[in-house]
Amino acid sequence: MSKRIEAKFKINRRLGANLWGRGKSPLARGKENPPGQHGQRRKKPSDFGTQLMAKQKLKGYYGNIGEKQFRRLYDEAVRRRGDTSENLIGLLESRLDAVVYRLKFAPTPFASRQLVNHGHVRVNGKRVNIPSYQVREGDEISVKTKSKDLALIVEASQSPERDVPDYLEVDHKDMKGKFIRIPKLADVPYPVQMEPNLVVEFYSR
Template sequence: MKRTGKTPRFKRQRRLLTELPGMGKAGALERRPYPPGQHGLQRRKYSEFALQLEEKQKIRFHYGLREEQFRRIINKAQKSASTNWVEALVNLLEKRLDNVVFRLGFAASIPAAKQLISHGKVLVNGKKVNIASAIIRVGDKIRLKDEAYENQVYLQAKQAPRLPLPTFMVKEEVAGKEEGRLTDEPNLEAVPFAFEPGLVIGYYSMRG
């Protein structure tokens, strides 16, 4: 079997002992709620660095970002916030179009949302946007092209919603089709899994 070099999504989540909704299917921790490998059942000893690294990886994997992409967004967040730049980071990540499409329930995962976007199936304020990293503003209206509501990506998400609609979004039917809108700025509470912002700050403060 050819190896792709990619770590399976379930294995990544088990390694971090956290289900990351953005990666897709639920149940990563149900069958084996411990890290992969022969020593998975043994008690793990964590250094401060290991804790910081894992907390950073949770955020990066959930939002589906490469390390260099993540670093660029962090730099932007650090420049825009004088104190808690992690909150600014979460604000930027949650407003990315791929995440908004996912959180609105138009796709069952962030990779699936990227697929809809790259195929030109997503409209923002009535105009096609095919850039997954586009930042959505409060008041922007997000919907799919009419034919995309019959797309398997959308239908699968409708059949088994991954997350409830967050408080900073609304969704309604317009002309018989679902349309979503960002109503407020996302904050740290928007992250749909438990994480420690201080560990992320610690990881990057040690690395400049």
């Protein structure tokens, strides 16, 4: 088992949730003990603990985003008009690595980030290697021609584990897609319940 896979499983176990809904996760097989040699009994969390857990789940889901970067997204969500929690989800789902993952060009958010970092992804025909790049409505996202036959990408596109949400369009034959609109929380196919309202409460303390 690779260190990368082990790290993802550690996030699942620490948060007590199969974040990406994958069958390979220990939690999907009923192994629900928290981290530690014998596991630990979970006490009822405080309000702060509940809010912190909601933040950690959201950060973890998008490839374990760093705190500074996540806080910048929150600050931008506050600055924008409308509901802050909905704005936060929209900003997270507009990240290039998130869009690549949603289009099923990568099996996990971690793999998606790596594909972007290594220059395999194009936005409107231009190479973009910044995972946090904010995709705009109408942008076309494609896989570099020489990368279309990579086993990782082909297998992800053919995987029955998840569907492409309706705020995106995709053509897996040509490995390209379009970001149609910024989604709301209810539009995003999270395998577990996400509570961005608690994240807003956490930062508003």
